[in-house]
Amino acid sequence: MTDASRFFRTPKRPSLNSLSWTKLASSPVLSDEERQALEDAALTPRAVRAGDEIVREGQATDQLYVMADGWALRAKTTRDGGRQIVGLAVPGDLANLDSFLFGRPDYGVRALTHGTVVGIPRDRLLALTAAHPGIGRALTWCALVENAGLSQWALCLGRQGAQQRLAHLLCELAARLGADDGAGVAFTLPLTQEHLADALGLTAVHVNRVMQQLRADGLIITVGRSVTIPDPERLRALADFDPAYLHLEGDATIPPTVLAPHAAPMPAGV
Amino acid sequence: MTDASRFFRTPKRPSLNSLSWTKLASSPVLSDEERQALEDAALTPRAVRAGDEIVREGQATDQLYVMADGWALRAKTTRDGGRQIVGLAVPGDLANLDSFLFGRPDYGVRALTHGTVVGIPRDRLLALTAAHPGIGRALTWCALVENAGLSQWALCLGRQGAQQRLAHLLCELAARLGADDGAGVAFTLPLTQEHLADALGLTAVHVNRVMQQLRADGLIITVGRSVTIPDPERLRALADFDPAYLHLEGDATIPPTVLAPHAAPMPAGV
DNA sequence: CGGGAGCTTGAGGGAAGTCAACCGGGGTGG
């Protein structure tokens, strides 16, 4: 009965080595020409397996990785072994934006599922920004979106209880995956309760209990790795979730005179 | 007896409407020419008083504000009135970087002290990035630095106890203010315990108790608004503090070929 | 002198952590 394609949402993705559908390339500040230049800079995709370390914490990298397929997590660790997940990358996201300007990232990136990453050499990208101002803006845009996400994450960690945090994370993921089509919502969540704990600043045991509570309240239905949200509005209300901070609509504020002096970029495309 | 200039640290700041000493302009990715272009884009400084709202949460802005003098806080609120401070801006910092590309910030900015802000019109800045790739990079650099700070903040909020969080914040501020000269460290902290609580995800009452503990342990000495750290190394050890994430040294990784094809920018001239 | 803002202190409660054990399933190796 469960039509798999409904649950395992796949963003429209014309061809695997095309970046056009990714967050970077689809940022609202790029001209078509610039989008193409980005494509050309991308290296051939590389397969990663669940658990693979894509970027080791504190180790230099000279590439930006785009998650072409699969999920990854960004995490920092404390001296005494504590781990905090500071970001989740779903298909289309940049895995290690910081590497664009920093020699060594201060977090590690690890694949959560099997997947594919597309590398873009830092030097290539830097050179591109000189010729194409929009590419620089796209990178800034991505950084600012991550920023907004981290701020929201901090708000949750600092000021919300366990239930709200978990609910909020689920709402965020549903929204980012585009699984939130108004009615019922479902997606595959490749995170163990331990992962969730590290993301939410809780322990796995407590995540378990909170999850049971959400299930008991009919807010979520889980079977295996798949999560169904029967009544998104109710979960959003509990989580105090407002998707604005995700900037999914590409709500950049660029005066037309600045953006694309010669191209016709944005809404009425070609 | 207390030589004020030792405690109220003032970064070297040639003239008030010069941005050269600020985080944006001193980012390691700018040529001198670009630095000058930035200066020229800045509006005349505006005075703000403690408590003034510089940017209202959720309200559109068309300027970037540089804190030329004084402190400001960035905060988000939850529906039920909870407040989380998601950033502190000290002299030289950008107050609302997000406004560079986003129409409305998802946080509010409020002055903590009397001070001065320098506005830069968004349009001006956007136009500049087209002519000067380094300016775009500088903005990205600032965004990435904020990102790193927010990640660290998340790590603290999620995985450290109250003492460590407070200690960490104090270490961070000391480092950012440049007050940390190896030996004893002192600076003025214009935050109430309530502010600290909102930053650390605690209550004011608990901040009070934790602070007393730090005092009792001889880790900090407070008199009025001034904080002295007699043994920075010990506090850093408690806080698990490593200043790398602040990127104070301007550790950007830019190949010389990309940065400034005609200028002589960085260390060894020509 | 009164009042407010910020700091301090105490008593009691609740949310989340810790420790420890058990279970179910899927992989692996004998």
Added chain:
DNA sequence: CCACCCCGGTTGACTTCCCTCAAGCTCCCG
């Protein structure tokens, strides 16, 4: 093919950190 094991989820008892509520205190300022 079965036994084993490991991983992830689940449950229970106990502890601890931090919150809540409430009051008193000390400044500073009008």
